[in-house]
Amino acid sequence: MSAAMTLTDELDAPVARTTTLFRFVEFVCPHCGVERGGVHVDGDDGVTFVECGVCHHEHSVGVLAVPTQARLEQWRSDAVHRGNVALRSADGVHGCSLLAIASCRRLADELTAPGKLRLLDEIARSVGDELHPVQQAALVELGVALGLPAAAINAMLALL
Numbered sequence: 001m002s003a004a005m006t007l008t009d010e011l012d013a014p015v016a017r018t019t020t021l022f023r024f025v026e027f028v029c030p031h032c033g034v035e036r037g038g039v040h041v042d043g044d045d046g047v048t049f050v051e052c053g054v055c056h057h058e059h060s061v062g063v064l065a066v067p068t069q070a071r072l073e074q075w076r077s078d079a080v081h082r083g084n085v086a087l088r089s090a091d092g093v094h095g096c097s098l099l100a101i102a103s104c105r106r107l108a109d110e111l112t113a114p115g116k117l118r119l120l121d122e123i124a125r126s127v128g129d130e131l132h133p134v135q136q137a138a139l140v141e142l143g144v145a146l147g148l149p150a151a152a153i154n155a156m157l158a159l160l
């Protein structure tokens with residue numbers, strides 16, 4: 001709500017810029033320390049920043065690189081879905097799906113080791129049946145993409 005007011009205020013104010021793009025964004029505000037709604041301002045004069053809708057601090061657009069909870073959850077469900085597809089299509093000829101590997105790699109810096117193991121476990125169980133050796137190898141690839149040490153991956157496989 002306050003973000004909308006900010007936008008209106010900005011539009012009503014006389015501005016020297018000829019073209020300025022406003023885009024509503026959800027981001028982790030470094031000043032508030034939590035997720036906030038805000039406005040990504042992109043002026044044609046090269047001035048670009050993210051303004052928090054609550055504290056009204058201006059931040060560099062680098063703050064948008066920090067994933068929000070909603071984005072992380074989306075990334076995680078993408079990884080489960082693509083991991084499931086990769087395991088189902090693992091036939092010993094084709095390697096692990098590149099999409100599944102990319103999805104896991106994207107989470108490597110975001111999840112803790114227990115979180116990564118839970119994700120791998122969820123992918124493994126999403127297949128339903130006992131994993132074939134080829135599928136186990138595919139799962140190891142995904143574990144490596146997540147940045148898990150080999151010992152942790154093998155310990156998890158032993159428990160399946």
Ligand SMILES: [Zn+2]
Nearest residue numbers: 029032052055
């Ligand atoms: Zn803020």
